[in-house]
Amino acid sequence: MTDALPDPLIALRPWEAPEVTSWGRLPMNAVDRRAGAVSLDGDWRFQLLPAPDAPVGEGWSSAYVPGVWTMQGTDDLPRYLNVRMPFAQFPPAVPAADPTGVYERAVDVPAEWAGRRIVLQVGAAESVLLVHVDGLPVGISKDSHLAAEFDLSGVVRPGERTTVRLTVVKWSDASHIEDQDQWWHGGITRSVLLYATDPLYLADVTVRARRDGDLRVDCLVRDSGGALPEGWYVSGELDGQLLTQDAEFDRANAEDERVSGFLGEARLRAAVPDVRTWTAETPELYGLTVRLHRADGTVADRSHHRIGFRDVEITGRDLLVNGERVFIRGVNRHDFHPLTGRTVSYDDMRADLVLLKRFGFNAIRTAHYPNDPALYDLADELGFYVVDEADIESHDHAHEIADDPRYLGAFVDRVARMVLRDKNHPSVIIWSLGNESDYGANHDAAAGWVRRHDPTRPVQYEGAAKRGWADPGLASDIACPMYAPLQDCLAHAMSGTQTKPLIQCEYSHAMGNSNGTLADHWAAIEATPGLQGGFIWEFWDHGILQRVNDGRPAGRGGAGLYGNGVAAPGHRWAYGGDFGETDHDGAFIADGVVFPDRTPKPVMFEHREIAAPVRIECFRHEGVVLSNHQHFRGLDWLSGEWQLALADGGTLTAPAELPDLRPGETAAVPLPFELPEDGGEAWLTLRVTTSRDEPWAPRGTVVCLPQVRLRHASPVKHAPVTHRAVEVDEDGLLIHPLLTAGPTLSLWRAPTDNDELGGMAARWRDWGLDALTRKVVAVRREPGRVAVVADHLGPGGAVRHEQVFTAVEGGLLVEECAELPETLDDVARVGSVFETVAGLNLLEWFGQGPWESYPDRGAGAPVGHHSLPVDELFTPYLRPQESGGRHGVRRFTLSAPDATGLAVRLDRPRQVSVTRHRAADLASAAHHDELVSRAGCVVHIDAAHRGLGTASCGPDTFASYLVPAGVHRWSWTLRVL
Ligand code: GAL
Numbered sequence: 001m002t003d004a005l006p007d008p009l010i011a012l013r014p015w016e017a018p019e020v021t022s023w024g025r026l027p028m029n030a031v032d033r034r035a036g037a038v039s040l041d042g043d044w045r046f047q048l049l050p051a052p053d054a055p056v057g058e059g060w061s062s063a064y065v066p067g068v069w070t071m072q073g074t075d076d077l078p079r080y081l082n083v084r085m086p087f088a089q090f091p092p093a094v095p096a097a098d099p100t101g102v103y104e105r106a107v108d109v110p111a112e113w114a115g116r117r118i119v120l121q122v123g124a125a126e127s128v129l130l131v132h133v134d135g136l137p138v139g140i141s142k143d144s145h146l147a148a149e150f151d152l153s154g155v156v157r158p159g160e161r162t163t164v165r166l167t168v169v170k171w172s173d174a175s176h177i178e179d180q181d182q183w184w185h186g187g188i189t190r191s192v193l194l195y196a197t198d199p200l201y202l203a204d205v206t207v208r209a210r211r212d213g214d215l216r217v218d219c220l221v222r223d224s225g226g227a228l229p230e231g232w233y234v235s236g237e238l239d240g241q242l243l244t245q246d247a248e249f250d251r252a253n254a255e256d257e258r259v260s261g262f263l264g265e266a267r268l269r270a271a272v273p274d275v276r277t278w279t280a281e282t283p284e285l286y287g288l289t290v291r292l293h294r295a296d297g298t299v300a301d302r303s304h305h306r307i308g309f310r311d312v313e314i315t316g317r318d319l320l321v322n323g324e325r326v327f328i329r330g331v332n333r334h335d336f337h338p339l340t341g342r343t344v345s346y347d348d349m350r351a352d353l354v355l356l357k358r359f360g361f362n363a364i365r366t367a368h369y370p371n372d373p374a375l376y377d378l379a380d381e382l383g384f385y386v387v388d389e390a391d392i393e394s395h396d397h398a399h400e401i402a403d404d405p406r407y408l409g410a411f412v413d414r415v416a417r418m419v420l421r422d423k424n425h426p427s428v429i430i431w432s433l434g435n436e437s438d439y440g441a442n443h444d445a446a447a448g449w450v451r452r453h454d455p456t457r458p459v460q461y462e463g464a465a466k467r468g469w470a471d472p473g474l475a476s477d478i479a480c481p482m483y484a485p486l487q488d489c490l491a492h493a494m495s496g497t498q499t500k501p502l503i504q505c506e507y508s509h510a511m512g513n514s515n516g517t518l519a520d521h522w523a524a525i526e527a528t529p530g531l532q533g534g535f536i537w538e539f540w541d542h543g544i545l546q547r548v549n550d551g552r553p554a555g556r557g558g559a560g561l562y563g564n565g566v567a568a569p570g571h572r573w574a575y576g577g578d579f580g581e582t583d584h585d586g587a588f589i590a591d592g593v594v595f596p597d598r599t600p601k602p603v604m605f606e607h608r609e610i611a612a613p614v615r616i617e618c619f620r621h622e623g624v625v626l627s628n629h630q631h632f633r634g635l636d637w638l639s640g641e642w643q644l645a646l647a648d649g650g651t652l653t654a655p656a657e658l659p660d661l662r663p664g665e666t667a668a669v670p671l672p673f674e675l676p677e678d679g680g681e682a683w684l685t686l687r688v689t690t691s692r693d694e695p696w697a698p699r700g701t702v703v704c705l706p707q708v709r710l711r712h713a714s715p716v717k718h719a720p721v722t723h724r725a726v727e728v729d730e731d732g733l734l735i736h737p738l739l740t741a742g743p744t745l746s747l748w749r750a751p752t753d754n755d756e757l758g759g760m761a762a763r764w765r766d767w768g769l770d771a772l773t774r775k776v777v778a779v780r781r782e783p784g785r786v787a788v789v790a791d792h793l794g795p796g797g798a799v800r801h802e803q804v805f806t807a808v809e810g811g812l813l814v815e816e817c818a819e820l821p822e823t824l825d826d827v828a829r830v831g832s833v834f835e836t837v838a839g840l841n842l843l844e845w846f847g848q849g850p851w852e853s854y855p856d857r858g859a860g861a862p863v864g865h866h867s868l869p870v871d872e873l874f875t876p877y878l879r880p881q882e883s884g885g886r887h888g889v890r891r892f893t894l895s896a897p898d899a900t901g902l903a904v905r906l907d908r909p910r911q912v913s914v915t916r917h918r919a920a921d922l923a924s925a926a927h928h929d930e931l932v933s934r935a936g937c938v939v940h941i942d943a944a945h946r947g948l949g950t951a952s953c954g955p956d957t958f959a960s961y962l963v964p965a966g967v968h969r970w971s972w973t974l975r976v977l
């Protein structure tokens with residue numbers, strides 16, 4: 001760069017010019033150039049300037065590409081804000097202090113590229129990219145999650161070394177439309193590469209492959225010399241079958257005098273017999289190769305695609321894939337990694353999708369921007385329906401921007417570039433115009449472009465439904481609300497006014513211990529025409545691995561410093577506020593169905609069962625009625641095993657023969673066992689696994705565990721014994737050799753994120769539930785029996801609690817009763833809590849499990865005999881909160897390695913939790929690493945436990961899962977092993 005002339009890329013200040021979406025950038029296209037390219041990934045010289053117009057100094061450090069500098073040792077650290085912009089300026093302005101990364105490196109341009117067209121591709125950079133080569137201005141790009149390509153043919157000399165400088169400006173006019181709920185970073189987030197083509201090249205390839213086998217491939221041909229050479233033509237091949245030129249298309253063009261010779265368009269066709277159609281259940285792909293020939297037949301360029309034959313359409317209020325009304329079992333997914341922030345590898349993405357597949361998901365919304373290109377290849381291959389979303393979210397200034405003509409070009413540009421890149425993926429079934437940007441003319445303009453360019457897919461945009469779901473606006477073919485209460489969805493579906501499919505773009509907010517009522521939602525969705533599913537918010541907990549000592553992101557060096565959802569000692573999962581920000585949105589960034597290391601949270605098991613492809617419909621005299629709940633496949637890819645769990649016996653198993661069922665069919669199969677006379681309550685489970693290796697799961701992977709109860713429990717009779725004394729201390733508290741505290745009344749839990757953000761926790765604190773004063777009212781001692789009456793007092797009123805301890809054969813019967821005044825109409829729990837001596841480290845139980853479950857999130861935890869070490873019962877939610885509960889527990893033992901310990905039998909299935917933490921311990925910690933485990937166990941037995949709901953962002957649990965005021969009774973027996 002010379003000192004004499006100002007650099008035009010800087011002088012124009014493109015970072016405050018929304019009209020400038022790019023300069024010198026090549027049009028987006030669907031030709032994959034990754035093969036044969038020279039990778040420029042690796043360490044680049046780097047310096048971080050305080051502003052884009054600050055002078056570039058002499059002092060270089062280095063930065064890894066792809067990667068954000070906010071995770072690579074600079075003082076510009078990650079920052080989390082949900083809606084609010086991180087600066088006060090109104091669009092399109094930005095603050096003067098605007099971190100700008102300058103990346104530079106030498107590139108040896110291969111000598112054999114002489115005479116070829118040379119292109120630089122920057123995979124993604126946020127938020128403005130300025131490109132210089134050997135000091136010359138080459139181009140500008142915005143749109144942080146799509147690649148930018150620049151033709152360097154006239155700038156670089158093959159066989160020589162050249163210097164590429166990529167300047168990345170963090171805050172820009174574009175930041176105002178990239179205000180998604182995630183960490184703010186800066187840098188180059190996807191790979192950089194250099195490739196070469198013949199001057200005559202394929203500029204784009206557009207594939208239309210229908211479920212009847214009709215294939216159409218439109219090719220766009222260009223020559224860097226301008227005019228196309230005489231005699232070029234294209235050919236194509238689909239898994240060995242040759243495509244034909246569409247003579248009709250050529251003739252029409254030739255005869256149309258408006259079409260110039262420069263057009264450079266050609267169309268190939270094929271009719272594929274007996275086509276294997278693509279669906280998320282049957283992701284059948286074909287290999288398509290398109291070749292561009294010179295007049296002499298030699299190949300100038302080629303492009304390879306994996307394509308799928310399928311149709312997407314909306315008929316009435318149904319979204320159909322290949323004519324079937326499919327359920328959308330979706331999740332919202334960001335490109336996220338705890339070490340890199342945004343950069344994800346192919347292996348990372350594959351692991352994400354494999355996990356989703358194993359847990360029954362069939363759809364992904366690429367919230368809230370086009371994801372890494374490899375994600376779509378994987379979705380095609382593994383089988384997912386994708387809602388592809390453009391990088392537009394102007395949440396903080398939504399209303400100003402939606403109709404601002406200065407941003408018109410950016411809206412259309414972002415949507416169009418996404419469509420141009422991803423149009424050939426069978427997985428992409430819907431285009432989304434973006435997220436939370438109000439609704440304005442800019443959206444309609446973008447929707448118009450898509451409808452013209454790609455009439456084969458619906459368009460959606462949540463914000464367009466200004467006049468209600470019956471009229472989701474010009475810009476949306478789908479009513480796709482977020483966090484709509486289930487009763488509203490049902491009312492809409494039954495109103496007679498529904499015009500469009502109702503598929504929630506976000507629902508069931510997975511923050512902390514959450515996703516209550518998911519099974520209720522799905523029961524309603526499956527039973528109600530017009531409802532087709534939705535996308536859970538979201539896949540990831542975006543915790544960044546952080547060193548506790550210096551507060552820095554661990555970065556790429558942190559590989560391996562985590563596991564099972566937990567950061568290694570000396571580290572933690574950072575959320576908003578942990579990098580010293582004063583303005584932030586805290587743990588709202590940790591709202592995924594997986595931990596930052598991709599460890600599944602318990603909700604995943606709930607989802608897996610809700611999505612079960614094979615179900616037990618009922619148990620009749622003749623046997624068990626099974627059904628196939630898929631849309632396109634039989635059951636031949638599955639194997640089964642019957643398991644009969646007897647409450648007072650063991651578990652019997654027998655191989656299961658799955659019937660040959662087409663989608664939607666049912667059949668009765670004989671009961672595989674003689675039900676033994678004794679053994680008490682009996683549950684039959686069909687353990688369904690993959691019968692062969694699938695691309696996403698080895699043979700034998702559990703797919704679902706449907707079950708049915710064969711016999712109820714019979715009431716237990718207790719025989720009191722008067723000769724054994726029951727002892728309580730002067731406070732009326734039980735004296736027992738294995739208990740160090742309690743049992744006493746508990747009405748409180750460590751607030752979940754839902755409890756906090758939904759306002760329940762505040763009410764509980766107002767009522768004093770976290771610190772009630774216990775006052776003994778009466779203690780009555782009889783032979784073999786003690787009754788204790790205590791009042792629990794707080795600002796919310798007095799709760800009377802009665803306990804009767806009776807010596808019975810083999811142990812102690814505890815009968816309890818609590819009476820909650822009318823004011824306490826929504827408490828966290830009513831139950832007993834006690835603590836045990838150290839050393840009881842194994843929990844074995846008969847009830848739901850083995851994973852964590854709650855009253856409104858227990859559909860996926862089968863009843864059976866389960867056992868886990870106490871330390872593994874707890875779920876390490878990023879912000880400590882109520883955790884580790886097990887629903888429907890009938891009895892349990894807590895034992896030491898020498899088999900001593902205690903056994904508890906409950907009067908009926910109850911919520912139980914056994915952890916190393918008191919509720920108060922959990923409530924006072926902000927991060928998991930602050931928790932100190934107690935040596936003994938903290939045991940809760942709940943007569944009633946409040947559902948989890950999703951009130952951190954959306955509806956609370958249903959009334960039926962609340963703990964009401966009034967009288968609660970429960971009883972249990974305690975036995976020493
Ligand atoms: C939605 C939004 C998401 C996220 C979520 C809450 O409103 O679209 O980006 O903020 O709420 O976690």
Ligand code: MG
Pocket residue numbers: 082083179180181393395436
């Ligand atoms: Mg938002």
